Amino acid sequence: MIPAVNGSVQTTGERVVVPAHGTTYDGDARVFAVLEDRLRRLPGFDAFRLTPSDDPAFLVARRVDDLVPGGYRLDVRADRIAIHSSDDEGLANALTTLYWRIREGGGDLAGETVVDAPEKPYRGFLLDCSRRFFDLDTVTGLIEQAALRKLNRFHWHLSDDQGYRIESTRFPALNEVGSWRTEMDGSRYGGFYTRDQIRDVIAFAAARGVEVIPELDLPGHVTAIIAAHPEVSCSGEPAEVVTMPGIHARILCAGKDDAIAFAKDLLDEVCEIFPSRVIHTGGDEAPKTEWEACPDCQRRLRDEGLSDFEQLQAWFTAQIIDHLAAKGRTAVCWNESLKSGTLDDRAIVQYWYEEPGAYADGAIGQDRRYIYSESKELYFDYSPAMLPLRHVLNSRPRTADGTEFAEDSVLGFEAALWSEQIYDRTRLEQLAFPRLLAVSERAWRGATDYDDFLTRCEREIQHLDSDGVAHYPLAESDLAGEPQRQAIVADWKPKIDLVRQFGQGAFVDAILGIVRERMEGEFGDDDIELTLQELKA
Numbered sequence: 001m002i003p004a005v006n007g008s009v010q011t012t013g014e015r016v017v018v019p020a021h022g023t024t025y026d027g028d029a030r031v032f033a034v035l036e037d038r039l040r041r042l043p044g045f046d047a048f049r050l051t052p053s054d055d056p057a058f059l060v061a062r063r064v065d066d067l068v069p070g071g072y073r074l075d076v077r078a079d080r081i082a083i084h085s086s087d088d089e090g091l092a093n094a095l096t097t098l099y100w101r102i103r104e105g106g107g108d109l110a111g112e113t114v115v116d117a118p119e120k121p122y123r124g125f126l127l128d129c130s131r132r133f134f135d136l137d138t139v140t141g142l143i144e145q146a147a148l149r150k151l152n153r154f155h156w157h158l159s160d161d162q163g164y165r166i167e168s169t170r171f172p173a174l175n176e177v178g179s180w181r182t183e184m185d186g187s188r189y190g191g192f193y194t195r196d197q198i199r200d201v202i203a204f205a206a207a208r209g210v211e212v213i214p215e216l217d218l219p220g221h222v223t224a225i226i227a228a229h230p231e232v233s234c235s236g237e238p239a240e241v242v243t244m245p246g247i248h249a250r251i252l253c254a255g256k257d258d259a260i261a262f263a264k265d266l267l268d269e270v271c272e273i274f275p276s277r278v279i280h281t282g283g284d285e286a287p288k289t290e291w292e293a294c295p296d297c298q299r300r301l302r303d304e305g306l307s308d309f310e311q312l313q314a315w316f317t318a319q320i321i322d323h324l325a326a327k328g329r330t331a332v333c334w335n336e337s338l339k340s341g342t343l344d345d346r347a348i349v350q351y352w353y354e355e356p357g358a359y360a361d362g363a364i365g366q367d368r369r370y371i372y373s374e375s376k377e378l379y380f381d382y383s384p385a386m387l388p389l390r391h392v393l394n395s396r397p398r399t400a401d402g403t404e405f406a407e408d409s410v411l412g413f414e415a416a417l418w419s420e421q422i423y424d425r426t427r428l429e430q431l432a433f434p435r436l437l438a439v440s441e442r443a444w445r446g447a448t449d450y451d452d453f454l455t456r457c458e459r460e461i462q463h464l465d466s467d468g469v470a471h472y473p474l475a476e477s478d479l480a481g482e483p484q485r486q487a488i489v490a491d492w493k494p495k496i497d498l499v500r501q502f503g504q505g506a507f508v509d510a511i512l513g514i515v516r517e518r519m520e521g522e523f524g525d526d527d528i529e530l531t532l533q534e535l536k537a
């Protein structure tokens with residue numbers, strides 16, 4: 001089982017039988033239905049049924065208030081299996097442990113008491129459904145595999161330059177126009193999730209102890225929104241939903257009151273659908289060229305006494321933070337939001353990449369709450385050639401200059417599956433596994449021994465295989481030295497050939513820059529130069 005127990009396991013010497021045809025339970029029906037569903041997929045358990053009963057049931061869930069969120073106590077005894085937790089997530093985690101006990105040992109269990117609790121409250125994974133519109137089976141399949149590893153936050157990236165994916169009843173053009181793009185071959189690509197579909201995903205996740213956190217990326221990465229509503233941009237000029245990846249110039253106008261009101265209306269709609277305590281409001285990669293040229297944005301800057309356009313972004317973000325706070329929600333922002341030096345303390349910051357020199361000393365890593373997603377450790381759109389499994393398990397929150405984050409300031413870890421280059425479910429799963437297991441182990445147990453983790457991974461690989469989940473082989477997940485360097489070439493050469501083939505040769509240098517940056521620190525200069533030569537050839 002990954003993550004392994006972060007607490008204690010005491011065996012009692014009893015033999016405990018979970019009948020293959022089923023048993024009785026007393027507790028939250030939604031969560032026990034998940035256990036039933038999971039067990040019915042195991043050989044020999046296809047007729048397993050759980051029946052509610054308060055006339056001493058065999059599986060009993062009780063609430064206590066002396067356990068941490070997500071933590072649980074599982075008592076496996078001959079006459080009863082009892083679970084104590086302080087919240088729904090703890091119950092889901094306990095039943096997940098029980099499920100693994102049965103899956104790995106059959107219905108004949110050893111009596112034991114397991115006391116287990118997560119090191120970090122936030123154990124997340126991001127799926128980008130803007131660049132790729134994944135079907136619901138793929139989305140829920142990933143949630144289920146993540147939940148089986150006690151990951152508890154699904155960050156659903158639903159809006160970006162390449163498509164708006166939430167059904168909008170207030171602004172139908174967001175779907176009619178903003179959900180569709182024209183691909184390089186001229187075909188139309190896109191779609192959106194209906195409100196009912198989204199609610200089903202939220203319920204599916206909640207029953208597994210996973211909270212769904214939507215992201216509405218603002219004020220940058222909004223070309224799809226502007227394509228539908230050009231009036232919320234600075235110039236009001238028409239736009240088309242974007243096909244190419246990268247950073248795009250069109251951003252939401254921070255000067256026009258109507259544009260701010262529009263952003264708040266959109267957030268209201270998101271809050272209507274998503275009950276999550278936090279809402280991700282983006283804030284990354286927002287180029288300021290349009291704001292600099294916009295009379296409305298210039299006026300806002302003067303009226304609010306702001307010194308530059310980064311401060312205007314902080315002002316814009318503050319409007320959103322206040323708006324969400326009035327609804328009892330907390331904003332999460334990508335770390336660019338810190339550039340102004342004036343980001344509201346209430347916002348949680350997701351740290352992914354620090355531009356050299358963009359932040360004042362000490363601006364990062366101090367009095368604030370962070371989610372750690374550093375791109376060299378947790379961006380799984382980079383294949384294991386560039387981001388080996390051990391880097392994930394050894395992830396150590398620190399800023400670009402090496403300063404460690406205060407332990408308590410880090411709520412947890414999140415892996416990101418950006419999908420510009422993920423075309424199908426198989427590739428998605430390969431990039432997710434086995435590395436998502438390392439996120440889970442790292443966040444649940446804290447820093448742990450890599451060799452021990454690798455040994456336990458071998459069994460998990462068999463579980464992934466029998467669940468029909470694609471993954472990288474363990475050996476290819478953990479390359480180093482020359483084999484790793486060659487894998488980097490094999491990985492990136494086709495990308496370079498592709499951009500050349502589509503007449504986008506200007507991107508080649510950008511790609512080589514990414515490869516160089518990501519090899520630095522891990523490879524010597526000679527190896528880096530050799531790699532770039534081979535890629536250019």
Ligand code: ACM
Binds near residue numbers: 284
């Ligand atoms: C990001 O990768 N732009 C958050």
Ligand code: ZN
Binds near residue numbers: 253255294
């Ligand atoms: Zn403007």
